[in-house]
Amino acid sequence: MTARNVDTSVVATIAAALAVVLSATAFSGVLADARWVLPAACTVGIIAGVGVLGRSQRWWPVATALAQLAALMMVLATQFSGKAVLGFLPGPAAFGELADQLGLALDLVREGVPPVPAEPQLQCLVCLGLGVVAVFVDVIAVAGGAPAVAGLVLLCVFAIPASLADNMLPWWSFAAGALGFALLLASGGPQRRWQRRERGDTVAGTLFGRTTTAVAGVAAVIALLTGSVFTGVGTEGRLPGAGTAGFGGTGGGIGLQPFTSLRGQLDRSRTVDLFRVRGLTQETYLRALTLRKFNPQKGWELDGLTQGVDAQQELPLPDGTEYAVGTPMKVDIEPLGYRDPWLPVFGTPTVVGGMGPDWRYDPAAGIVFTQTRQQSRPYSEQLFVPSPTPEQLREAGGPVRIDPAYLDTSGIPPQVADLAKRLTAGAPTDFDKAAALNHYFTDPANGFDYELETAPPTGGDGLSDFLFRGKRGYCEQFASSMAVLLRASGIPSRVAVGFTSGYRDGDSRVITTDDAHAWVEAYFPGWGWTTFDPTPLDDGRTALPEYLHQERQPQALPPPPGQNTPAPPPPSGQVPQPGQPETGDQHIADQPQERETAPAVWPLVLLLVVVLALLAATPAGVREARRRLRLRAVDAGAPDSAELAWRELLDEFWDRGSKPEDTDTARRVAAGLVEQHALDAEGSRAVRELVTSVEKQWYGPGDGVPDDSVRTSLREAVDSLHRSEPLSWQARLLPRSVLGLLGRG
Structure with a gap:
């Protein structure tokens, strides 16, 4: 058949x-x-x-x-x-x-x-x-x-x-x-x-x-x-700017760009479970990283992170901490939808285990991190939650055993420094100053509101806009601003990024993307870094320490007249303007998405334009690829280099509209093409020499010795053709030698 x-x-x-x-x-x-x-x-x-x-x-x-x-x-x-x-x-x-x-x-x-x-x-x-x-x-x-x-x-x-x-x-x-x-x-x-x-x-x-x-x-x-x-x-699992000396920072506005460094998991349109925690007997914050550098143009940045110590061993107390006084706990943490180079920890960790190899602990920053790519694993932490009394914090004194960078006030606007001075004027100790600043944001009488978007800018810097005019935002603005005011008051401070303690589910707690949060840590000699939270949350998720609950807050002083008038509310549907922080704490996930009101068709249109442009350039790309492959073989002296050179020359003629019949001999084809395209004497001679070489390859005994003249003949023939009949841009973009093959396909 x-x-x-x-x-x-x-x-x-x-x-x-x-x-x-x-x-x-x-x-x-x-x-x-x-x-x-x-x-x-x-x-x-x-x-x-x-x-x-x-x-x-x-x-x-x-x-x-x-x-x-x-x-x-x-x-x-x-x-x-x-x-x-x-x-x-x-x-x-x-x-x-x-x-x-x-x-x-x-x-x-x-x-x-x-x-x-x-x-x-x-x-x-x-x-x-x-x-x-x-x-x-x-x-x-x-x-x-x-x-x-x-x-x-x-x-x-x-x-x-x-x-x-x-x-x-x-x-x-x-x-x-x-x-x-x-x-x-x-x-x-x-x-x-x-x-x-x-x-x-x-x-x-x-x-x-x-x-x-x-x-x-x-x-x-x-x-x-x-x-x-x-x-x-x-890049996943690798810290930004990783190196032997330390790490560079990221930032944006007065907000906290490291929110988005947590692998984007905090900027979601839906709630996702991140951790299941067992053994937590006291609500406290789960810290992922801390930020010590304030950049007035970019906001708070990660800075000065060292190689630290092996996190598998018993961990030293944080720098500048002498008193290990607090509530001891042992917790088991199971990552659910979380994967990042930062390993969140509660309180002051003493032992961390189970998370795998190559994790480091920086006692200065209070951060557990890795520079290797690895799976998230369940881990355990032994810790204590510091519990000093207000009196102990008032009496804290002595040398400040931390990096002076935590006191850096460069870039703080004068009006902000003046506000810090007036708010703390009646506070006799650093603790009273910190408590006064914390209460300034949480006291409803001062006009600060927790909202899912910030007020529109008024032309000044973002920090001044928030403190004196807008007075509304989410946890990033509150934490950023209080940390700046603390430094302006002479108190070492940093911003912490992590999570609140989530909700109870049976005998465990579940922490979700809705629990992502930022707060402030202030340094007190001997007691180390202590927690303050200026964000006026009304949903019960704030885990204020006992020393703030016990202490009656002093009355804050209002800003000078003319600086405390809230800006009018933005029009319905107003979104934050460029330059305002839009990073991923838990609250931004709930902000209305712009695409819900104005479907963005332009990405598809742009994609189609790009695809059409690439398709239009495809014939020229195929022609160039074929040319390069042939010339590379000819230059290398391939056994069939004469035939490849001949085919390349025929394609050059074809691109100019001349397609010889397959039944014609090479000599007849060459004679007709030379006459039709008016090649000069040098080009005519090169074409004849190339015909001789290809006929020798086709009909000769085949001694296997490459003909070195093929390369020269092809180059001279093509150069002559370019002189006598240069290609138009249309012919270059849509070469006939490629389109003819497509039509036959």
Whole structure:
């Protein structure tokens, strides 16, 4: 029985689609379930079908690619939008809904801890990405006949999940990707020299023969090695500015940029459980990191963090602390949705264990941290919660045994320093000053309000705006401002970032993203760092220490007349202006999202513009890649260098509109092209010499000695052609030698 002929362009299209789908298995390392597989496979399959249709109808290649992009938009609208016209046509409402879905997906990518559930938003993002990849692979590998180049696009499919996953991606995903790439190589390209239709057994033998098997095996090994490297590279688990001497800081406004350094987990649109704590007998704050440097332009920054000591050993008392007096506890902490280089601890830790190797403790900053990438593990902490009395803090004196940087007042505006002086004028001791400043913010009579957004700026610095005019904000503004006022009063201070103690759940407590918080720590000689919290929360989550509960707060002095008039409330829907802190404490997660009122269509439009621009540049890119491969082989003296040089010269003529008949001899072709394009004497001679070399390769005895004249002849012939007939920009952007191959595909 005679084997049936098959359309080789269809075979190449199917191979390209399979390569994309098999490479997409890498997402199984970051998505917790398989709900994304069917939508993604359908998306890639429909794009492949449109490619087959366009080539069967002899569409212009760019028209085929545009049709594939249009099909991608319709697939996304059908699967992920309820506002598509007729159920599948993407109109403005559908584009807006898709933009919302993609915005939520990007939030999940930034904030989630892999593997994450394959929510519809993530499915939409994966389908969009794989759809764009499928279009590019189809254009490059099938229409352009350059499957090896398409492998670079497929590699990007692996790079994205590999950069997000904590562990190596599943080994079988690398094997699947390698198999898909091998099939793609075997299905097309100039080396196949297939006609439009070939015998089915010939195609099958090529696709699944020994060569393909060998290529797949080698590619699988390389992919596994590359994958292990990819998943070992990244920034998660590494401190900003990590080095042997210390760490640089981050900041923004008067707020606390390190909120967002906690891997973005605090800036969420939904509540997520972060820790389950057992053994906590007294409500207190869970500290992740502390900030000691005040930058008037950027806010509070991490600064001066040292290498510290091994956190697995018994921990020393914090710098400047002499009295280990307080409530002892042993707590077990189980991270649920938290992963970060900062290990939060309660109170003053004495022993921390179970979290794995390579954790350090800095006694000066009171921070447990790591510089290595590792999983979050349950850990235990032995600690005490300091409990000095107001009288003991009033009597605290002696040398200040901490870094002088905690007293740095540079950059504090004069009006802020004057406010601190007046608020503490009647306070005889540092404790009374600190208590007066704390009470200044929490006393309703002083006009400060805890809200989910700050007042709009009035032209001054952010600190003065908050203290004298706006007087409303969330915990970052309150903690930042009180720490500055403490330093202006001569009291060492720092800002602490972490969590309140959460809610009770049976015999344990659960800490969520809603519990993220910032507070102030002031230094008292002998007693060390003590907690103050100026944020006027009314939900019962503030864990004020006993020395503030016991002490009757002195009455704060109001600011001078003219500086305490609250700014008028912003219009409905007002969002914080540029320059105001917008970081991720627990409260900002509840702020209304702008995309809920004004769907952002422009990201999709921008994406389409970029994709169209890349598609428009694809023919020129394919032409340049083919030219470079040929010239590299000619320069290296490859055995078939004469034929490669001849084909390159023919493509140069083809780009200028001359496509010789395949049945003509090389001499006849050369004579006609030289005359038609009016090559000068040097160019004519170079073309004749190149014809002699290629005829020698085709019909000669084949001594295997490379012809060194080929390189010179090709260069002189091309230079002459450029002199006689320079290429227009249209011909450079859309080279006929590539478009002709696409039309035949």
